[in-house]
Amino acid sequence: MKVEVQKNVMQANNELAAVLRDKWEKSGTTVLNIISSPGSGKTTLLERTLERLQGKVKAGILVGDIQTENDAMRLSKYGFPVKQIITSGTCHLEAHMIEKHLPDVDADGLDLLIIENVGNLVCPSSYDLGEDLKVVALSVTEGEDKPLKYPGIFRRAKAAVITKVDLLPFLDFDMTAVREYVHTINPDIHLVELSSKNGEGMDAWVNWLLQKVDEKKKVNLSR
Amino acid sequence: MHELSIADQIVSMVELEAKEAHAVKVSSVTIDVSVLMEVEEDNLQFCLNTLKKEYSLTAETIFIYREVPVEFECLSCGEKVIISDLTAPVCQECGSSSLDIRGGDSIYIAEMEVEIDESRSTEKCDAGE
Numbered sequence: 001m002k003v004e005v006q007k008n009v010m011q012a013n014n015e016l017a018a019v020l021r022d023k024w025e026k027s028g029t030t031v032l033n034i035i036s037s038p039g040s041g042k043t044t045l046l047e048r049t050l051e052r053l054q055g056k057v058k059a060g061i062l063v064g065d066i067q068t069e070n071d072a073m074r075l076s077k078y079g080f081p082v083k084q085i086i087t088s089g090t091c092h093l094e095a096h097m098i099e100k101h102l103p104d105v106d107a108d109g110l111d112l113l114i115i116e117n118v119g120n121l122v123c124p125s126s127y128d129l130g131e132d133l134k135v136v137a138l139s140v141t142e143g144e145d146k147p148l149k150y151p152g153i154f155r156r157a158k159a160a161v162i163t164k165v166d167l168l169p170f171l172d173f174d175m176t177a178v179r180e181y182v183h184t185i186n187p188d189i190h191l192v193e194l195s196s197k198n199g200e201g202m203d204a205w206v207n208w209l210l211q212k213v214d215e216k217k218k219v220n221l222s223r
Numbered sequence: 224m225h226e227l228s229i230a231d232q233i234v235s236m237v238e239l240e241a242k243e244a245h246a247v248k249v250s251s252v253t254i255d256v257s258v259l260m261e262v263e264e265d266n267l268q269f270c271l272n273t274l275k276k277e278y279s280l281t282a283e284t285i286f287i288y289r290e291v292p293v294e295f296e297c298l299s300c301g302e303k304v305i306i307s308d309l310t311a312p313v314c315q316e317c318g319s320s321s322l323d324i325r326g327g328d329s330i331y332i333a334e335m336e337v338e339i340d341e342s343r344s345t346e347k348c349d350a351g352e
Contacts (some may be wrong), residue, residue, distance in 0.1 A: 005333060006332070008330070009329065122225070150261070155324070
């Protein structure tokens, strides 16, 4: 006998993500889900970002890794609550992990929650965490055709951050090509080019972030 | 390797659906996989065929894999756009590449073929063949 099912396999995760999104809608919290391959400089980018956010917003950070508390130790130096999520092998964060660890960083409502996903350009892109913005990071040492090779995340992301641009003089990385590839996959994506090392482009990135936080708060206050 | 998490979810959902339909065995399951999921078919099949043995009704299930395109809405002309090749997504009507995802972006259990315990299934079977 044939049975029609027509059910979304990601349903359980999506339902929980919707609960989280609703909660953050009410609290006016902007939530970022940062995704990239390992070694693209996510954590360094966040360190330099948190430095610039001090005194400006109430932020919290959840950071996913397969092993070690290393990233949480690095990120906890800036006066914001940080919690490491150790996935013990799972290649991505899921909504239930966020729900479980959220109370550790979100005691009385945040302006901004930053989720640093497990380093992986494929798997995390399919798991909704209830975020407002998926942000994909790509370093100039990785090759400019990554957007074409991993269209899923570049399609779903609201912003793409090209990191380590201070290394451009030493590489054959084609910046014009990467801009074109990113926009071929997703013409509406917000593209940022920066160096966490020498600070180039950092102000524009942080201002964009603060603008997003402001926008969500305003929507929240006007309700 | 998100295939393992996905396979785990699929097999447990199939087992539940099959129990609700009073099935005694699931012969086959058709799975629709969005190209946006970036799932590797062989990898998913391997995970499914490993995990299915953990459940009573799926031990011998054959999984049929179908790739499905993504549904977009064109933000320029409002047309519904169906796309399989994500490397160059454009609206077939107006040529705009400003598109928003509307569906076909996940993995779906489409249907399954089951063997029913006739003695236990009464009204449920009427809707069947």
